[in-house]
Amino acid sequence: MAALTEEQALLQEQAKSWVREEAPVAKFREMRDSGSEHGFDKATWASMAEMGWAGILVPEEYGGVDLGYLTFGVVLEELGRQLTASPLFASGLVGTSALVLSGSDAQKQAWLPRVAEGSAILTLAVDEGPRHAPSATGLVAEEKDGGFVLRGSKTHVLEGGSADAFVVVARTGGEPSSDAGISLFLVEADARGVSRQRLVTADSRGHARVDFDGVEVGSEALIGTRNEGAPVLHAVLDRARAGLGAEMMGVASQSFDMTLDYLKNRVQFGQVIGSFQGLGHRAAGLYTEMELARSCVEAALQALDREADDVPALCSLSKCKAGEFVHHMTNEMIQMHGGIGMTDEFDAGLYLKRARVLEATYGNPAFHRDRYATLKGF
Amino acid sequence: MTDPSAELEAFRAEVRTWIEQNFPKSLAGRAGALMGGETIDDSQREALEWGKRLGAKGWATPTWPAEYGGGGLSQTQARVLNQELDRAGAFNPLVRTTGMGITMVGPTILEYGTEDQKQRHIPRICRGEVFWSLGYSEPNAGSDLASLQTRAEDAGDHWVVNGQKTWTSGADISDWCGVLVRTDPDAPKRDGISFLMIDMNQPGIETRPIRLIGGASPFCETFFNDARAEKNEMLGEMNAGWTVGKRLLQHERQSQTGATSGLGGGPRKSLGDLAKEYVGVDEQGRLADPDLRARVTDQMMEAKAHALTLARIAAEARGNAKVSAAASIMKNAASTIAQKRAELSLEIMGSQGLGWEGEGFEKSELDAVRNWLSGKAMSIYGGSFEIQNNIIAKNILGLPENTQRG
Numbered sequence: 071m072a073a074l075t076e077e078q079a080l081l082q083e084q085a086k087s088w089v090r091e092e093a094p095v096a097k098f099r100e101m102r103d104s105g106s107e108h109g110f111d112k113a114t115w116a117s118m119a120e121m122g123w124a125g126i127l128v129p130e131e132y133g134g135v136d137l138g139y140l141t142f143g144v145v146l147e148e149l150g151r152q153l154t155a156s157p158l159f160a161s162g163l164v165g166t167s168a169l170v171l172s173g174s175d176a177q178k179q180a181w182l183p184r185v186a187e188g189s190a191i192l193t194l195a196v197d198e199g200p201r202h203a204p205s206a207t208g209l210v211a212e213e214k215d216g217g218f219v220l221r222g223s224k225t226h227v228l229e230g231g232s233a234d235a236f237v238v239v240a241r242t243g244g245e246p247s248s249d250a251g252i253s254l255f256l257v258e259a260d261a262r263g264v265s266r267q268r269l270v271t272a273d274s275r276g277h278a279r280v281d282f283d284g285v286e287v288g289s290e291a292l293i294g295t296r297n298e299g300a301p302v303l304h305a306v307l308d309r310a311r312a313g314l315g316a317e318m319m320g321v322a323s324q325s326f327d328m329t330l331d332y333l334k335n336r337v338q339f340g341q342v343i344g345s346f347q348g349l350g351h352r353a354a355g356l357y358t359e360m361e362l363a364r365s366c367v368e369a370a371l372q373a374l375d376r377e378a379d380d381v382p383a384l385c386s387l388s389k390c391k392a393g394e395f396v397h398h399m400t401n402e403m404i405q406m407h408g409g410i411g412m413t414d415e416f417d418a419g420l421y422l423k424r425a426r427v428l429e430a431t432y433g434n435p436a437f438h439r440d441r442y443a444t445l446k447g448f
Numbered sequence: 449m450t451d452p453s454a455e456l457e458a459f460r461a462e463v464r465t466w467i468e469q470n471f472p473k474s475l476a477g478r479a480g481a482l483m484g485g486e487t488i489d490d491s492q493r494e495a496l497e498w499g500k501r502l503g504a505k506g507w508a509t510p511t512w513p514a515e516y517g518g519g520g521l522s523q524t525q526a527r528v529l530n531q532e533l534d535r536a537g538a539f540n541p542l543v544r545t546t547g548m549g550i551t552m553v554g555p556t557i558l559e560y561g562t563e564d565q566k567q568r569h570i571p572r573i574c575r576g577e578v579f580w581s582l583g584y585s586e587p588n589a590g591s592d593l594a595s596l597q598t599r600a601e602d603a604g605d606h607w608v609v610n611g612q613k614t615w616t617s618g619a620d621i622s623d624w625c626g627v628l629v630r631t632d633p634d635a636p637k638r639d640g641i642s643f644l645m646i647d648m649n650q651p652g653i654e655t656r657p658i659r660l661i662g663g664a665s666p667f668c669e670t671f672f673n674d675a676r677a678e679k680n681e682m683l684g685e686m687n688a689g690w691t692v693g694k695r696l697l698q699h700e701r702q703s704q705t706g707a708t709s710g711l712g713g714g715p716r717k718s719l720g721d722l723a724k725e726y727v728g729v730d731e732q733g734r735l736a737d738p739d740l741r742a743r744v745t746d747q748m749m750e751a752k753a754h755a756l757t758l759a760r761i762a763a764e765a766r767g768n769a770k771v772s773a774a775a776s777i778m779k780n781a782a783s784t785i786a787q788k789r790a791e792l793s794l795e796i797m798g799s800q801g802l803g804w805e806g807e808g809f810e811k812s813e814l815d816a817v818r819n820w821l822s823g824k825a826m827s828i829y830g831g832s833f834e835i836q837n838n839i840i841a842k843n844i845l846g847l848p849e850n851t852q853r854g
Binding site: 073330333334341342344345347350351353354355357358361362363364365366368369387390391436439440442443444446447448 | 718720721723724729733734735741742744745746748749750752753754756757759760763764774777780781834836837838840841842844845846847848849
């Protein structure tokens with residue numbers, strides 16, 4: 071782990087022990103089996119909010135603690151380790167960063183204090199098709215009587231079923247698939263014309279499709295400048311990707327630990343299977359991959375805190391390397407565990423399923439390789 | 449109380465001034481000047497002269513104790529020195545001109561040597577006056593190094609050494625060689641080995657360069673026929689050579705993690721830019737071959753991840769110079785990444801990347817071919833890829849030892 075400040079180290083310790091005691095993977099399984107409507111446990115979320123985690127990125131003047139992205143990442147990694155389900159990421163990182171970066175003072179006043187205390191959930195509504203394509207936004211916001219009318223649909227909206235408001239990516243001009251003409255709107259979930267449908271996904275979390283059927287909003291709903299929302303959107307997405315990198319590191323390192331533990335304990339042919347070179351070398355390779363991926367994840371979070379120039383490249387690198395590693399690691403976890411790994415009773419499958427959702431969210435490794443090449447000028 | 453950061457900045461200013469006054473600007477970014485062919489040209493002479501100045505200052509071995517000719521700097525100061533050298537496009541010629549002296553032998557002598565050995569050997573390494581080679585591998589002792597057979601017999605006031613070593617890099621031009629020898633043939637194989645420092649300038653030693661798949665190479669076969677080693681040249685205890693030798697290998701691995709600074713490779717053209725040159729781009733400025741584009745990007749991202757990991761290890765170590773087990777991870781990653789880069793370079797160049805010599809090929813193209821071939825050794829020397837994986841599995845992950853020992 072990166073050289074953490076004392077504050078970050080304390081928070082990491084707090085998150086580690088809280089997750090272990092209050093929200094271990096057994097709790098996630100319980101939530102899944104209960105058929106929870108929103109894909110998280112309310113009490114668990116409330117206790118996270120009580121510890122102030124939802125306000126880690128919220129400026130102090132709006133009731134947060136403003137501790138930065140590496141700090142948020144430290145918490146997300148611990149949550150990832152036990153698959154702790156909550157709207158913390160969607161609301162406290164993604165939604166919050168949109169308002170912090172570009173929201174009006176009124177928008178911040180109205181939402182950030184509630185987000186910080188966990189009484190409101192914000193989320194980003196961006197993708198419209200099965201693959202992440204932020205610039206391909208087709209949802210239209212037409213000007214009308216000094217305000218706007220939104221028409222279109224968003225899919226795979228994180229915590230879409232429980233969100234109180236959406237940061238909606240809309241087109242107010244420009245060619246289809248171009249960055250020009252993209253605008254961001256803050257739309258309340260109970261606005262007339264908003265309807266949502268839960269998407270039951272493999273990871274049992276709270277995803278939804280959200281339809282905007284002639285939703286009328288005032289001009290005060292615009293986040294930032296009309297037609298110039300793309301740079302903000304990309305900045306928000308990069309922050310989200312860095313956060314997902316941290317969560318994927320948590321999922322993957324827990325998968326690694328579980329697998330290593332199994333290699334040290336499972337006996338076949340009269341010896342623990344970890345003594346076989348065919349498995350030992352694969353474990354060594356996974357460990358190497360893990361160390362490299364971790365460096366990328368931490369570098370992206372630190373670059374965000376430093377407001378460095380190479381944030382976009384590092385965030386794509388982080389999302390790609392952590393995504394590739396969690397993919398490989400969860401597959402190897404199943405394979406090395408053999409039959410037991412295939413059973414629902416064992417946790418490996420829960421990690422595998424969550425991994426694939428995280429990999430795909432806000433751009434899979436192929437998306438980010440492509441983006442990295444473009445950023446590097448080829 | 450003095451302000452440590454102000455102190456460090458003062459040191460930085462001192463370093464910067466010294467480099468300005470001593471480093472010939474004509475050499476900036478030209479570490480390769482040292483790599484020249486068989487004749488010594490002016491730039492090479494200039495580089496050697498610069499190396500002497502750096503060595504006299506102790507800054508070719510910045511963290512070694514000043515009493516033996518080192519720079520006596522802290523890790524933090526040494527980092528500043530390296531940053532300033534990089535900034536000026538300067539490099540440390542002694543890393544090359546001392547053979548294995550700075551990277552491996554010196555640190556091991558500092559750790560295991562007697563006071564007398566340190567006094568005699570370390571200052572000469574610091575000043576760049578000796579070239580060190582290492583006699584480890586033998587024809588029948590590669591990955592299974594401990595089965596080595598070269599033996600040293602006690603002849604009263606000296607040792608008599610007989611046997612054959614191979615892959616002795618630079619043996620033909622070396623002044624001294626650190627040799628692993630068997631001093632107790634009856635002990636279990638790891639317990640009968642000692643580490644001897646042998647003066648190469650004597651009739652009992654013969655070296656023969658080995659030609660590799662990429663052409664001429666620094667590697668030699670080295671024959672010891674009743675060669676002589678002085679009694680005071682045993683490094684560490686008698687029959688404890690395995691421990692000393694293994695420790696030295698950790699330094700070797702460290703030097704192969706890609707972290708060795710001061711080599712000053714200079715900025716290389718990125719693979720992406722190279723590909724643009726040979727393959728061209730489409731209307732959107734993307735590489736015209738999308739499959740190649742994806743694989744080039746993958747390699748570049750791996751390389752970036754590796755660089756970030758080196759930086760992270762340095763940041764986490766914060767002045768703690770202990771050689772860590774992480775070296776095995778980094779060595780494997782470094783060799784994989786470098787080999788992938790070499791393969792992609794060839795692919796990018798197409799038929800121009802298949803030349804061997806003569807007309808019709810640019811120098812950069814011919815170099816790419818030789819680098820591709822010589823780079824195959826990266827995952828073999830210093831403990832092969834597989835041996836490193838054994839070490840990771842056992843020492844880092846705590847898995848039970850494999851039947852094949854690392």
